[in-house]
């Protein structure tokens with residue numbers, strides 16, 4: 001494995017984005033600082049039974065106070081971009097009306113610090129921390145929430161549009177709708193399948209309305225939507241299993257992709273959903289707005305689901321840690337089976353071929369939009385060893401394999417512009433708390449000390465060279 005015995009390596013196109021991602025609630029802490037309001041996640045984590053070990057994110061990894069150190073760390077790793085989200089209740093404590101200047105100011109300082117270090121800020125407007133006041137008014141099942149979001153987006157874009165070019169609207173609307181309002185494993189923890197469908201549409205509408213508002217403000221911003229996609233396989237070739245695959249692919253992938261990129265909901269998915277509720281809340285003109293052209297599609301990819309028409313089996317690729325319902329509204333009887341692949345600490349099967357499938361499918365079925373991988377990564381049981389290092393060989397191998405797949409997809413003609421590892425640092429993994437570590441950087445929670453894992457050192461090398469080392473001969 002000496003350098004000179006390696007083949008020349010796998011070079012990515014010039015300008016390829018080498019990034020890492022986080023989200024506000026998972027890293028910031030400082031939940032009571034500088035006039036921040038309450039989000040649904042603050043409420044949710046402080047009710048029993050919602051988070052493993054009763055953990056909360058009041059302190060998280062204290063990024064609100066340590067952002068300068070964290071930006072230095074990104075620059076040291078040679079990242080060309082950093083994807084983060086802004087906390088709505090920090091900026092608009094009640095989700096509407098007056099701005100909390102101190103909250104907004106934090107993001108101005110963060111963005112200025114990133115720019116000063118040559119790291120391009122990629123700003124996500126919504127990563128699940130809905131102001132509690134808006135949930136009290138009904139939350140995402142209410143159409144008005146989408147309008148409140150568009151106002152919020154316009155406000156942030158007006159203030160930061162001069163220094164942030166890359167914007168994305170809603171992170172993973174599937175999770176926000178179906179984990180938040182159907183299975184209840186995410187905030188606000190409701191188990192109301194019909195309301196979850198309304199939430200999904202209103203999250204899409206929020207994307208459309210906010211995109212329209214931001215486009216009217218300035219023409220030079222690059223605006224994207226963000227979806228979490230899974231490769232889906234039927235367990236067998238039986239008709240029942242193939243129908244199960246159609247249903248899960250429909251609700252997880254096509255419902256959002258077709259809306260954002262074709263301005264239409266897939267008919268078969270609407271038919272599945274109409275078994276649960278009528279869809280009168282989808283108004284004329286909504287889909288034209290939702291399907292307005294995008295500059296980038298942000299794709300989060302983690303795993304593959306293997307599904308069967310026979311009910312049963314854990315939701316293996318994303319089993320909930322707490323007592324919850326099914327997020328598969330209208331298709332609750334689909335079974336999730338073990339595909340026989342190695343798994344991460346989340347129990348998620350590792351399958352980079354699924355990423356290839358997704359990327360080539362996007363390029364084929366939705367050819368007009370450039371792509372970035374906005375999240376990809378894995379939790380493993382990391383250990384800080386006596387040498388002061390974290391030898392996370394499995395994570396390194398996971399990211400290496402998925403990046404090689406990205407390279408192959410680019411070679412096959414897929415317009416893939418960048419890659420963001422999830423996550424830059426270990427952080428609050430939602431209902432799983434701090435037990436699941438996704439970071440390239442290890443966080444020693446008692447001291448908040450940041451330690452570069454082996455995967456971070458390796459990723460820095462890749463970012464620096466703009467490519468991956470060749471396989472050892």
Ligand code: PNW
Nearest residue numbers: 023171172175228300318375422429438
């Ligand atoms: C994504 N599922 O969440 C999020 O965007 C991140 O905030 C999160 O930390 C990361 O992936 C790792 O979990 C997901 O159950 C959470 O299918 C749950 C699911 C998918 C994505």
